[in-house]
Amino acid sequence: MIKVIKSMTGYGQAVDTYHDRQVSVEIKTVNHRFLDFSFKLPRELTALEDQMKTQCRSWFNRGRIDIWIQMNGEPLSEPTINVNWPLLNQYLAKVHEIKDETGIPGDITINHLLQLEGLLEKDESNQVDEALEQVIRSTLEKALANAYQMRIDEGETLRQDVLQYNEEIKKLANELNDNRETLKQHYYDRVLVRLQDTLKEVDIDHQRLVQEVAMLADKGDITEEVTRLLSHTEQIDELLSSNQAVGRQLDFLSQELHREANTIGSKANDIALSKQAIALKSVIEKIKEQVQNIE
Structure with missing residues (x-):
């Protein structure tokens, strides 16, 4: 069963009539850390704003929600x-x-x-009669539904993109995992030769030197970082199979991926590893950009 991931980008519009008046509602949603509202509506409708916010909360968990409501035609009352x-x-x-x-x-x-x-x-006080209020609320509901559907459509595109990038990260992480022993050995050999050349005039314990270089090589091991990378990718897959608002969790995991990739980059001891670390960070940046817009 495919779950629903929602984008925070959406647009919805709806129009209805009540006697000689036309009620028009337009909604635009963009990404935001929290759920935030901005209403632009006739002064006569300000008393309904709290009810409208409650109505919006039933559709959205996060994002900046801009709502425009216009009424054309016969005024509610004459001043x-x-x-x-x-x-x-x-x-x-x-x-x-x-x-x-x-x-x-x-x-x-x-x-x-x-x-x-x-x-x-x-x-200039006006009373919005119950029939007109119902038309306004139903028109708002239609616009909300349209914006919500667009967020679902956009969310599916985001989900597919993140899944693709996540698979690329797994592939790169597994390549790093397959090469880690070879890379570690190359690092060990290079450091040992360099130290032997430097200390060739010094009387040292060769066995002790080998042990110290081995310990130094262990510090360049990327096993833990690769293991955490793969763990984070599994968590991302799980979240992308959820019906909940998972944008914040995905954002956190993308930051953790970036942290591990930076550590691997700092341990890079040859050109091949450096290239893989750069490729890894490039893909993670793409995920970070996409998850910013997931609800």
Whole structure:
């Protein structure tokens, strides 16, 4: 049974109508360490944002989710202007107090009143009726489903790429494993000859020299690194057979692969090993790049 690996790259769109209004939803998702939302929607719909986030969480575990919602056609309601009567009454009462206390003459005109701060209030509050809210939520659901399907399609491509690169790593690791004794012997022979040439005028214990060179050669052995490489590739295969969000785990394993490849490169003692280490790191870089976009 083929499992589903999902990309974090996706796009979805959906359109529906409600009476004279058109509801349009557009969703774009990209890679992100966590699940992050960005909504761009009419101010009348801001009260629904938390519900929409909950709706999105049922589809996605990780990624940056950008959501645009547009409503074209008949507005939800017309803004109205209200008079703040309590405030006006207070202003008028204070004006009369001032006139009574000071005897300053003069009349209040409408122009004076219109300049009073807070006297006129613009009411743009809107209530989205249940039927319209249902249309918005269902349109969002369709767009989410479309984005989700694209993430599945992209994810399958990523899965195949990572599987291919993982097989290349196994092949290179097995080649290194097959050659490790030969490489170790070459390293041993080269160091021994070099030391003998350097110390030929010095009276030394030949047997002790051979033992020391053997110990030095052991430090150049790559057996442990190759074993860990192969173990990591097995774990990658297992994760790629999962229905869970495994992007973070794959990212961690790609870093571990890179660490082992660097260690092998540092132990490279001849041209053949150096070339294999470079080839290994090149393939691992490809895996690292791909798993960055897996959910």
